[in-house]
Amino acid sequence: MGLSSSFFGQKFGISERDLDRYLGQALDRGADYADLYFEYLATSSISLDESIVKSATQGVSLGVGVRVISGERTGYAYSDDLSPAKILKAAATAACIADSPSKVDTVGLTPTLQHDLYPVLRAPIDQPLEERVLFVKRADAAARFKEPRVIQVQASYADSLRHVLIATSDGKLSFDRQPMARLNVSVLAREGEGTPQQGYSGGGGRVGLDFFTGSNSPEAYALEAVRQAIVQLTAVEAPAGESVVVLGPGWPGVLLHEAVGHGLEADFTRKGTSAFSGRIGQKVASELCTVIDDGTIDSRRGSLNVDDEANPTRHNVLIENGILRGYLTDHLSARLTGTQSTGSGRRENYQHIPMPRMTNTFMLAGSSDPEEIIRSVPKGIYCANFGGGQVDITSGNFVFSASESYLIENGKLTRPVRGATLIGNGPEALQYISMVGNDLKLDQGIGICGKEGQSVPVGVGIPTVRIDKMTVGGTAR
Amino acid sequence: MTETELRIIAANAVQQALFSGATDAECTLSDGSEFSVSVRLGEVEKIKEADSCGAGIRVLLGQKQGSSYTSDLTPEGIEQMVASAIDIARITEADPYAGLPEASELGQLEIDLGLYSPDTLSTAEKIEIAKRAEAAALAFDPRITNSDGASFDSHSGTRVFANSRGFLGSYRSSSCSLSAVPVAKSGDRMERDYWYSIGRDPSKLEAPELVGRLAAERVLRRLGARKVPTQQTTIVFEPRVARSLVGHIFSAVSGDAIYRKSSFLLDKLNHLVAHPSVTLVDDPNIPGLFGSSPFDDEGVPGRRHLVIENGVLKTYLLHTYTARKLGLATTGNASRGLTGSPGTGHGNLYLEPGSMTPKEIIHAVGTGLYVTELIGQGVNTVTGDYSRGASGLWIENGELTFPVAEITIAGNLSQMLENILHIGNDLDFRGSTSAPTLAIGGMTISGAE
Numbered sequence: 001m002g003l004s005s006s007f008f009g010q011k012f013g014i015s016e017r018d019l020d021r022y023l024g025q026a027l028d029r030g031a032d033y034a035d036l037y038f039e040y041l042a043t044s045s046i047s048l049d050e051s052i053v054k055s056a057t058q059g060v061s062l063g064v065g066v067r068v069i070s071g072e073r074t075g076y077a078y079s080d081d082l083s084p085a086k087i088l089k090a091a092a093t094a095a096c097i098a099d100s101p102s103k104v105d106t107v108g109l110t111p112t113l114q115h116d117l118y119p120v121l122r123a124p125i126d127q128p129l130e131e132r133v134l135f136v137k138r139a140d141a142a143a144r145f146k147e148p149r150v151i152q153v154q155a156s157y158a159d160s161l162r163h164v165l166i167a168t169s170d171g172k173l174s175f176d177r178q179p180m181a182r183l184n185v186s187v188l189a190r191e192g193e194g195t196p197q198q199g200y201s202g203g204g205g206r207v208g209l210d211f212f213t214g215s216n217s218p219e220a221y222a223l224e225a226v227r228q229a230i231v232q233l234t235a236v237e238a239p240a241g242e243s244v245v246v247l248g249p250g251w252p253g254v255l256l257h258e259a260v261g262h263g264l265e266a267d268f269t270r271k272g273t274s275a276f277s278g279r280i281g282q283k284v285a286s287e288l289c290t291v292i293d294d295g296t297i298d299s300r301r302g303s304l305n306v307d308d309e310a311n312p313t314r315h316n317v318l319i320e321n322g323i324l325r326g327y328l329t330d331h332l333s334a335r336l337t338g339t340q341s342t343g344s345g346r347r348e349n350y351q352h353i354p355m356p357r358m359t360n361t362f363m364l365a366g367s368s369d370p371e372e373i374i375r376s377v378p379k380g381i382y383c384a385n386f387g388g389g390q391v392d393i394t395s396g397n398f399v400f401s402a403s404e405s406y407l408i409e410n411g412k413l414t415r416p417v418r419g420a421t422l423i424g425n426g427p428e429a430l431q432y433i434s435m436v437g438n439d440l441k442l443d444q445g446i447g448i449c450g451k452e453g454q455s456v457p458v459g460v461g462i463p464t465v466r467i468d469k470m471t472v473g474g475t476a477r
Numbered sequence: 478m479t480e481t482e483l484r485i486i487a488a489n490a491v492q493q494a495l496f497s498g499a500t501d502a503e504c505t506l507s508d509g510s511e512f513s514v515s516v517r518l519g520e521v522e523k524i525k526e527a528d529s530c531g532a533g534i535r536v537l538l539g540q541k542q543g544s545s546y547t548s549d550l551t552p553e554g555i556e557q558m559v560a561s562a563i564d565i566a567r568i569t570e571a572d573p574y575a576g577l578p579e580a581s582e583l584g585q586l587e588i589d590l591g592l593y594s595p596d597t598l599s600t601a602e603k604i605e606i607a608k609r610a611e612a613a614a615l616a617f618d619p620r621i622t623n624s625d626g627a628s629f630d631s632h633s634g635t636r637v638f639a640n641s642r643g644f645l646g647s648y649r650s651s652s653c654s655l656s657a658v659p660v661a662k663s664g665d666r667m668e669r670d671y672w673y674s675i676g677r678d679p680s681k682l683e684a685p686e687l688v689g690r691l692a693a694e695r696v697l698r699r700l701g702a703r704k705v706p707t708q709q710t711t712i713v714f715e716p717r718v719a720r721s722l723v724g725h726i727f728s729a730v731s732g733d734a735i736y737r738k739s740s741f742l743l744d745k746l747n748h749l750v751a752h753p754s755v756t757l758v759d760d761p762n763i764p765g766l767f768g769s770s771p772f773d774d775e776g777v778p779g780r781r782h783l784v785i786e787n788g789v790l791k792t793y794l795l796h797t798y799t800a801r802k803l804g805l806a807t808t809g810n811a812s813r814g815l816t817g818s819p820g821t822g823h824g825n826l827y828l829e830p831g832s833m834t835p836k837e838i839i840h841a842v843g844t845g846l847y848v849t850e851l852i853g854q855g856v857n858t859v860t861g862d863y864s865r866g867a868s869g870l871w872i873e874n875g876e877l878t879f880p881v882a883e884i885t886i887a888g889n890l891s892q893m894l895e896n897i898l899h900i901g902n903d904l905d906f907r908g909s910t911s912a913p914t915l916a917i918g919g920m921t922i923s924g925a926e
Contacts, residue, residue, distance in 0.1 A: 059546035399853035473885025
């Protein structure tokens with residue numbers, strides 16, 4: 001696709017000459033590199049509470065970010081007005097900040113080769129609102145159907161369509177149309193006058209409305225949320241202390257995101273502030289573990305045809321049979337470390353400087369039967385679902401919070417236990433993985449990752465794994 | 478744009494909405510500028526500077542409501558926003574409790590809250606301040622071998638709110654902050670920590686050398702951290718982490734959580750919910766502080782409330798919608814961004830200080846854990862279940878001893894509030910929630926066997 005037929009060419013009349021001029025202004029004070037990131041984002045959301053569609057929102061934001069890099073120094077400015085005068089002013093501001101003796105010129109722009117991972121013909125946001133309203137109403141009806149213990153249901157549906165245009169001083173030109181949709185259901189169940197318990201489910205991705213059928217239907221999400229809340233009604237206190245932990249497949253892959261993923265982002269590793277700095281080639285996990293970050297999976301929430309610096313996303317091997325193989329780099333960290341970008345430069349929107357981020361992070365399947373893994377544990381805990389997590393990348397200590405777990409007693413799942421935080425140390429935790437299941441599953445598509453004030457959509461995945469030692473933060477002795 | 482121009486845009490947007498068929502409407506505008514610089518190892522690493530603006534509108538069609546937002550404040554942009562809000566309101570359903578505050582509830586505080594003072598520093602001076610903070614941290618001790626940098630950030634902006642019940646208000650605010658993040662090493666283990674200072678203008682900030690030194694002291698005392706055995710003990714929360722407990726109480730007393738029956742403080746109004754020494758105040762009227770504003774995000778003047786008084790829960794925090802749901806009056810706690818409907822917010826929400834110094838508390842506790850950092854989201858304000866990753870220092874014989882990490886602390890918020898043993902005299906406002914040092918008995922540490 002050429003610029004003239006692209007979204008920004010057509011809607012805002014932006015030409016290659018304009019881009020050259022803006023990049024020229026950005027490089028005017030001397031620099032190694034400059035780029036432009038144009039973004040048009042339209043969003044809509046609908047929320048239901050107490051069986052009433054109480055509110056709905058739609059809106060548009062638009063802007064351009066200009067970045068200038070000189071050595072390790074980055075200047076950044078943005079404008080929410082696409083008039084040439086405002087963009088030139090932003091470019092001049094960014095240039096002045098990066099001010100340096102080195103000098104490059106722009107080269108002619110060539111469209112980058114990129115994937116076509118989400119060829120959604122009609123983005124959800126371009127379809128009638130009524131269809132989407134039905135999703136939240138169906139979820140509500142399903143959650144309340146035949147289950148009198150459900151006392152509250154909230155359902156929300158949100159979608160967006162982002163158009164981006166990226167142009168770089170080293171000649172890359174890229175356009176992308178990035179759809180996103182997500183449906184969430186949260187319920188509260190109560191037994192008599194007891195403590196209410198929450199259940200939560202949802203899913204989505206870079207998909208059309210036809211995604212929300214079958215196992216991704218509003219009814220399926222609602223029933224899953226109800227199931228989780230009902231399970232919690234009989235949950236006992238979680239154990240306190242070190243334990244054998246079995247993670248179920250799918251969302252518990254958040255372990256990888258926290259334990260290793262962040263620590264392998266090259267902005268930290270290149271500065272020597274990550275617990276994984278300088279450990280390429282070393283053993284950081286059991287040999288059963290191969291961990292991948294892959295932004296090229298069709299329709300996934302964490303996938304991108306091209307990253308936010310015009311580099312195509314990739315299938316990146318982070319850990320192979322326990323050995324640390326690679327870091328996740330963006331343009332700057334790749335240049336400073338003499339490597340190629342891994343297509344991991346991402347940003348929340350045009351107001352932010354890109355940095356290395358994960359896309360879809362998962363562990364490859366092993367050979368164990370998941371049932372066998374549970375049977376192998378005399379006493380431990382099985383975690384089926386998680387909430388969020390957090391990591392201190394310097395010490396490597398990380399946590400993630402189990403929202404649905406069970407005691408394992410003599411190789412069998414017995415009583416459900418209440419929510420608890422699990423804690424470990426990144427370079428050590430994966431060494432204790434002694435069995436990996438053959439049941440790799442990716443999450444349902446609701447993950448959000450926060451770093452330095454920027455949120456981006458991500459995915460995770462994991463097969464059933466047995467971890468021989470991890471600290472479980474419950475209250476029961 | 479000037480404040481007057483913004484006020485006109487907001488008032489016109491409300492008029493346009495009424496003209497287009499809305500029965501009521503409210504418009505929020507914000508216009509601001511941001512600057513940030515980070516330095517690392519003595520060199521500038523990133524500088525960012527930009528202006529941005531945005532508008533949001535909520536319209537009611539009888540008891541149906543919809544909202545929209547835009548970053549385009551031109552007449553065409555505003556027109557599209559209004560049309561879009563009315564368009565989407567049609568797909569919602571009538572909610573008998575939806576609506577704006579009554580005209581009699583609207584108003585604003587007339588005193589000057591001191592929320593704005595002009596930023597007089599040049600970019601070069603800001604860079605210098607950040608460099609001085611980082612340099613002080615790096616020079617403090619040879620074990621500080623690396624740095625995640627130091628930054629100086631500033632922001633200033635104007636907020637305008639107008640509604641169809643006759644309210645039109647605006648105020649300017651500014652803030653700036655300075656932080657330093659040194660990294661220390663011992664053997665093959667590294668640690669990082671930070672310190673920061675925040676003010677309405679640079680003259681209110683702690684000296685860069687102090688920020689650097691405090692960050693350095695904090696990171697050094699983490700070196701050599703180890704796990705402690707799993708046990709029940711007393712936890713002392715330093716102010717930087719104690720304020721997160723105030724945040725959890727806020728979630729549980731906000732009207733949304735109450736009408737949805739999703740709070741561990743449900744049905745507890747006028748009941749003893751905390752140790753009688755606990756008084757929790759919400760006050761949006763304290764000049765200069767970060768939770769202060771002349772009116773809430775529905776145009777209602779905020780007031781000082783004792784949320785918990787001597788351990789007794791005295792009020793929930795409400796905005797118009799949640800107040801109507803609960804048959805009460807708004808407490809002036811509406812909060813919203815540009816998009817969507819108002820939710821619940823707070824002013825300066827803080828725990829009244831006690832009389833003991835932190836040192837006296839540590840001494841009185843004798844044995845336990847002094848927590849300096851908490852990580853993770855393991856807090857359920859529906860059930861009160863609490864379980865978070867922690868690090869800090871072990872207390873032995875009434876003194877701080879060795880550093881502790883890779884453990885969790887757990888309990889239940891209901892019991893934690895009842896088990897507050899000591900409250901420090903060191904209340905310090907570094908944001909809109911604040912708490913002094915707190916000691917809480919009967920918590921569980923999960924660590925080594």
